[in-house]
Amino acid sequence: MSILLTGGAGFIGSHTAVELINAGYDVVIVDNLSNSNEKVLNRIKTITGKYPKFYKIDVSVAEDLCKVFNENNITGVIHFAGFKCVPESTKIPLKYYRNNLDTTLSLLEVMNKYNCTAIVFSSSATVYGDKNPVPFKENMPVGGATNAYGRTKLMIEDILTDVAVASTDFSAVLLRYFNPIGAHPSGLIGEAPDGIPNNLMPYVTQTAVGVREFLTIYGTDYNTHDGTGVRDYIHVVDLARGHVAAIKYATEHTGVEAINLGTGNGSSVWDVVHAFEKANNIQIPVVIGKRRPGDIDECYASVDKAAKLLGWRAELTLEDMCKDSWNWQKKNPKGYED
Ligand code: WQD
Secondary structure, three states: EEEEEEEEOOOOHHHHHHHHHHOOEEEEEEEOOOOOHHHHHHHHHHHHHHOOOOOOOOOHHHHHHHHHHOOOOEEEEEEEEOOOOOHHHHOHHHHHHHHHHHHHHHHHHHHHOOOOOOEEEEEEHHHHOOOOOOOOOOOOOOOOOOOHHHHHHHHHHHHHHHHHHOOOOOOOEEEOOOEEEEOOOOOOOOOOOOOOOHHHHHHHHHHHHOOOOOOOEEOOOOOOOOOOOOEEEEEHHHHHHHHHHHHHHHHHHEEEEEEEOOOOOOHHHHHHHHHHHHHHHOOOOOOOOOOOOOOOOOOEEEEEEHHHHOOOOOOHHHHHHHHHHHHHHOOOOOHHHH
């Protein structure tokens, strides 16, 4: 029995592959490598001793996906494949709708054909929008995403909900990630964004390693304890372990559940910069800039449902995240391109 990871060569997917293999699962990765690197597969082998089965395909091509299901006994799917750059999604929304929805619809049709009824979906806290009070709870109203990327996540949550209502044996767990950062402690796999990073931690680590001259802090006038944006940063290894618990839950239950994957703690941009400097004894040059359009003041998770349903809580600290992020970046200054 195998778990299929669509987009499994990416940042979250590769860390989830490691934790699934460590938990005794067989893993099959499908990825078109549009935003990932095949070198990660050897790194997973070095970490776990097992080379994951890999198919370089586009999930939206049903014929290719059928070959994967024909050749493997897929008992559950974790669906990571999709474009995920917020600013890019506002510039080329049609590509985001076409890609993120096509891959999902193709996957669901092939799962139905092969009677595979359990899926875990890589969703995002961005579905909560900016009107809810923190901490965000799963039963709060969703919507109000400020970009096409976030709207595709919400649309896919709705698609999975409709399928679960129509098919009583279907099971979907919608994992709403907060802010995944960090890297596997080996430093062999980590976050390797293409081009200029949009997200805070990869920008910090690229500044620390000298690829970037300074970090720009986007706004210091937010309604937070120090004026900079507050987010719920979660170690990617904790997040990956949450996926192991989620796929176990999905294969043992039916119906649809939205579940937050966060720590329940909010950290500001300054908190992250200072924690990184202290953990790694490095100074990060900083420039204060204007707010970034679409950013909200505060975003952090209510974590009780994950504990109750999945028996999972995040355990790693912001210091762990900063140390592991730096360990990855200093060993791989150019990501997987080295
Ligand atoms: C965090 C904080 C910025 C960069 C997004 C998506 C979410 C998920 C994670 C995909 C904010 C500040 C950032 C910088 C800065 N996407 N910042 N200087 O925007 O909370 O979440 O990424 O998986 O769905 O919405 O994350 O890391 O971009 O920003 O000051 O160079 O850091 O203003 O307050 P965000 P982020």
